[in-house]
Amino acid sequence: MIKRIPILLFIFAIIYIYFKDETFTNKNITVGASIPQTGIIKAWGDSVTAGANSYFKYTNEKNILSDKKIDFLIYDDKYEPELAIDNAEKLVFKDKAFALFGFVGTPTVKSVLPLLYDEDIPFFGAFTGASFLRNSNNKNFVNFRSSYEEEIEAIVEHLQKDEGIERIAVFYQNDDYGEEGYISLINSLKKRKLSLVAEGSYKRNTLSINHAFNEIKDASPQAIVMVGAYKTNSLFIKKAKENENLKDTIFCNLSFGDANEMIKELKKQKTNTNNLLFSQVVPNYTNTNIPAIKEYQTLMKKYYPNQELGFISLEAFLSAKVLVNAIKRIKGDITREKLLSSLKNTPHNTLEGFNLKFKNTQLLNKIYLFHYKNSTFEKIEN
Secondary structure, three states: OHHHHHHHHHHHHHHHHHHOOOEOOOOEEEEEEEEOOOOOOHHHHHHHHHHHHHHHHHHHHOOOOOOOEEEEEEEEOOOOHHHHHHHHHHHHHHOOOOEEEOOEOHHHHHHOHHHHHHHOOOEEOOEOOOHHHHOOOOOOEEEOOOOHHHHHHHHHHHHHHOOOOOOEEEEEEOOHHHHHHHHHHHHHHHHOOOOOOEEEEEOOOOOOOHHHHHHHHOOOOOEEEEEOOHHHHHHHHHHHHOOOOOOOOEEEEOHHHOHHHHHHHHHHOOOOOOOEEEEEOOOOOOOOOOHHHHHHHHHHHHHOOOOOOOHHHHHHHHHHHHHHHHHHOOOOOOEHHHHHHHHHOOOOOOOOOOOOOOEOOEOOOOOEEEEEEOOEEEEOOO
């Protein structure tokens, strides 16, 4: 038995080394993202970069993490799942990223799930409301934003309760993002004993809307829920407003539709912006009565003076601030396990003017609805 003790100790040592959470001792803490820097939703990537980096740059300049610096490493995936996989693998295995942050899009995020499961790396602040990120069994996923299911429920409730609308159609992207929205809409309507009057889909990263438009127009829906990207949604709205059956329809857009870019596209096309409804996961970026939004405006103007303000960059900024705060609160060795614990225990007042609470894998459990009127986003009061 005595002879076996060294062997047992060796085995225990191997097990300890294998399961021990890696300690990050470098001065630079690498936070990695895969986002569209080129392609049809490039503006999304630009907004995420500016919003997040404005706070990361401020963090480094003011030594908020003492002697540590945030290195925000971004790779371009063009909103294509295959590229997102390559980027995530580089970030994890080559760049040794401490955490993955700010990935954009449901199909791209879904493509990297196997890697996330295998490597158990913290995955925070993804720009998607997908249900598969909201499974409480996945301990390394922490979301900042609310889900697409919650966005669509808020839209349908408003349409029926406040507008008296029951004839609803859906225009959606033919992929995982569109499917998430489509299923959520079906379920929301079913609760109210309603069903879709029409549906039409288009292929991701294209502007091929004609088939979907023809599938929807003759049903004369009172409202169309749009689960798409900004350029495609804008093109559909332009075409719809030229059609007699759809000229008075309300076009309801999810947060991923990027309200700011949609308005720019519609104005560029000289299309009127009446009857537009937007759901968002953050308040209006112009609301400086909220201290955290005032700080967002100040730092964006300092570090990205040429970048227009908007909902997406605000969300990125707020998420980045929460991440930095979570790292700062880690005691002792900096490990991924401690980061996840810190994120999940984010103090409710971390963002001044917001009430954060980790619930349903999310920190900010709120939906905001807006009409676009008089060249501004006007909040719909519940």
